[in-house]
Amino acid sequence: MKKMTAMALLLLACCSLSSALEPPQDIQAADAPNDEGQAINLSWSLPPHPEASPVPLKGFQILRAESPDGEFKEIGFVLAGKSGYSDTGVKTGTAYYYKIKALGLSDSAESQAVGPATATAQWFDTSRANVLVLTIILTFLLIWYIERAKKGDQLYIRKIQGLDAIDEAVGRSTELGKPVLYSFGLGEIRDIVTVASLAILRQVAVRCAQHGTELLVPNWDPIVMAAAQETVQQAYSEPGRPDLYKEGNVTFLTSDQFGYAAGVDGMMLRQKPGAVFFLGYFYAEALLMSETGHSIGAIQIAGTTAITQLPFFIASCDYTLIGEEMLAASCYLKRDPQLLGSLKGEDLVKAFLIWGFALMSLWATLGIILQKNGNPAMINAFNFIRDWFITG
Amino acid sequence: MKKNIPLVITFLTGLVIVVTFFTPHQPMGSMQQRLLIWYSIVLGFTMLLGIDSLLRSNLKKIAGRQPGWIYAAALVAGFLITMAAGLYTWIGTKSLLTLGSSFMFIYTYVIVPLQATMFALLAFFIASAAYRAFRARSMEATLLLITAAVVMLGRVPVGAELWDKLPVMQDWIMEVPQMAAKRGIFIGIALGTVAMSLRVILGLERTYLS
Numbered sequence: 001m002k003k004m005t006a007m008a009l010l011l012l013a014c015c016s017l018s019s020a021l022e023p024p025q026d027i028q029a030a031d032a033p034n035d036e037g038q039a040i041n042l043s044w045s046l047p048p049h050p051e052a053s054p055v056p057l058k059g060f061q062i063l064r065a066e067s068p069d070g071e072f073k074e075i076g077f078v079l080a081g082k083s084g085y086s087d088t089g090v091k092t093g094t095a096y097y098y099k100i101k102a103l104g105l106s107d108s109a110e111s112q113a114v115g116p117a118t119a120t121a122q123w124f125d126t127s128r129a130n131v132l133v134l135t136i137i138l139t140f141l142l143i144w145y146i147e148r149a150k151k152g153d154q155l156y157i158r159k160i161q162g163l164d165a166i167d168e169a170v171g172r173s174t175e176l177g178k179p180v181l182y183s184f185g186l187g188e189i190r191d192i193v194t195v196a197s198l199a200i201l202r203q204v205a206v207r208c209a210q211h212g213t214e215l216l217v218p219n220w221d222p223i224v225m226a227a228a229q230e231t232v233q234q235a236y237s238e239p240g241r242p243d244l245y246k247e248g249n250v251t252f253l254t255s256d257q258f259g260y261a262a263g264v265d266g267m268m269l270r271q272k273p274g275a276v277f278f279l280g281y282f283y284a285e286a287l288l289m290s291e292t293g294h295s296i297g298a299i300q301i302a303g304t305t306a307i308t309q310l311p312f313f314i315a316s317c318d319y320t321l322i323g324e325e326m327l328a329a330s331c332y333l334k335r336d337p338q339l340l341g342s343l344k345g346e347d348l349v350k351a352f353l354i355w356g357f358a359l360m361s362l363w364a365t366l367g368i369i370l371q372k373n374g375n376p377a378m379i380n381a382f383n384f385i386r387d388w389f390i391t392g
Numbered sequence: 393m394k395k396n397i398p399l400v401i402t403f404l405t406g407l408v409i410v411v412t413f414f415t416p417h418q419p420m421g422s423m424q425q426r427l428l429i430w431y432s433i434v435l436g437f438t439m440l441l442g443i444d445s446l447l448r449s450n451l452k453k454i455a456g457r458q459p460g461w462i463y464a465a466a467l468v469a470g471f472l473i474t475m476a477a478g479l480y481t482w483i484g485t486k487s488l489l490t491l492g493s494s495f496m497f498i499y500t501y502v503i504v505p506l507q508a509t510m511f512a513l514l515a516f517f518i519a520s521a522a523y524r525a526f527r528a529r530s531m532e533a534t535l536l537l538i539t540a541a542v543v544m545l546g547r548v549p550v551g552a553e554l555w556d557k558l559p560v561m562q563d564w565i566m567e568v569p570q571m572a573a574k575r576g577i578f579i580g581i582a583l584g585t586v587a588m589s590l591r592v593i594l595g596l597e598r599t600y601l602s
């Protein structure tokens with residue numbers, strides 16, 4: 001009987017020993033890379049199969065102190081299964097020590113202190129090196145083509161029907177004795193597409209001034225309204241018709257999305273413009289406005305970089321400028337050799353990317369075939385290049 | 393001089409923004425955020441310009457009894473009533489969002505239903521635009537019609553009931569040709585944006601200066 005009791009006690013002791021909570025291992029504390037010196041990253045190893053562990057683990061308490069013997073205070077908690085934590089409450093240049101405490105349902109286990117770790121600010125974000133390299137290549141090509149254009153090289157630019165149709169649209173409006181309506185959508189002045197749209201507005205306004213046609217520009221953003229007023233006023237002076245400019249025609253409507261759509265729809269239904277331009281950034285109001293424009297029989301030219309709205313414009317407008325065509329508008333309309341040169345540089349980068357994609361597809365395919373034959377070097381090189389492009 | 397000073401400001405601001413994108417170190421790290429705050433402050437003031445423009449143009453219409461002046465009168469009345477309710481609520485409760493206040497009443501029972509009505513109209517406009525786009529008048533339009541039918545049917549339970557391959561075909565259309573076209577447009581937009589930004593920073597693109 002005594003023998004049996006001793007064996008039972010031994011078994012119980014073994015069980016209790018094997019189920020003791022252990023603190024996390026391999027704790028690393030290091031400065032967070034590519035930041036302004038405001039974070040320290042912590043990482044640790046999890047048990048091989050934490051879900052199979054006999055000890056229920058709630059999570060890990062993160063403790064921090066400014067000296068290894070100082071008072072460690074809790075700064076955060078992560079659930080079991082996580083193996084990292086980013087301490088964003090640190091001061092730049094101060095050394096910190098960390099302990100990780102594993103918390104069970106009834107007990108806990110604290111690690112040794114690790115450190116010191118110091119948060120430092122970086123002068124260059126290495127994760128964005130790919131963007132820098134591509135920007136430098138693009139800038140070099142733009143400047144090179146601009147210089148070529150300056151020397152008198154003839155640069156071919158394909159026709160953009162939507163921009164060629166501006167004269168036709170304004171002319172038709174003039175013949176019908178109807179106004180022209182121009183909308184920037186919900187674009188702000190900091191959107192590059194709005195800046196591009198201002199260039200097209202200028203061209204439309206010059207044509208309207210030449211033909212004596214009224215131009216209506218309802219706005220959603222008051223800063224865009226101020227820029228549009230300035231652009232239209234200047235454009236009316238170009239053909240010597242500043243008297244035709246009416247400030248009340250370039251007006252603010254509302255900053256509410258559907259309120260703006262209702263306002264523009266109302267203007268279209270009451271004043272029946274002969275030509276409508278939707279050039280800028282649009283959301284769900286795009287179709288509400290362009291279908292109303294279609295219903296009144298106006299010739300409609302649209303353009304946006306909002307990819308989700310392009311199908312709606314294509315379905316309901318006569319001409320649609322797709323994405324980059326919008327951004328090329330000022331170069332196309334002005335025909336200035338320097339601006340055209342910059343477009344050619346952009347095209348060359350596009351050609352480089354297309355060839356790059358084709359080459360990389362071939363590379364990846366060959367890499368997978370070779371990997372199956374036991375040679376992973378090619379696919380590893382492909383993965384390295386791919387990862388370099390997708391970081392940042 | 394009138395054009396050179398804005399060009400210099402644009403160049404320097406553009407340069408700072410580009411540098412801040414690559415430099416997390418202070419003072420560059422938070423510069424972009426700070427410029428956005430400045431932009432918000434300027435936007436707040438320009439809202440006054442907007443209100444001035446809106447009221448002046450509509451009051452002119454009312455005074456001249458121009459066609460549609462009654463709509464202008466409704467707009468001015470709506471503006472004044474909402475502003476009065478807002479001021480009354482703010483003075484009384486020190487907040488515009490007080491539940492049960494006159495301002496929240498206008499917001500909940502006038503503005504929100506009007507917005508919802510406009511948004512709901514989208515369903516009818518999508519139907520009319522889709523009808524025009526999907527009419528099989530040419531080879532391209534017929535292809536579009538077939539593709540649209542497959543995608544629409546593949547996305548609803550009845551599609552799988554009709555033919556179990558429809559959801560698979562729908563997935564392939566969305567993930568391969570659709571995604572390829574979309575990424576092509578995205579790349580074009582990204583390059584166009586960089587090129588346009590460079591033109592603005594280098595002073596080649598000056599239309600925004602009028």
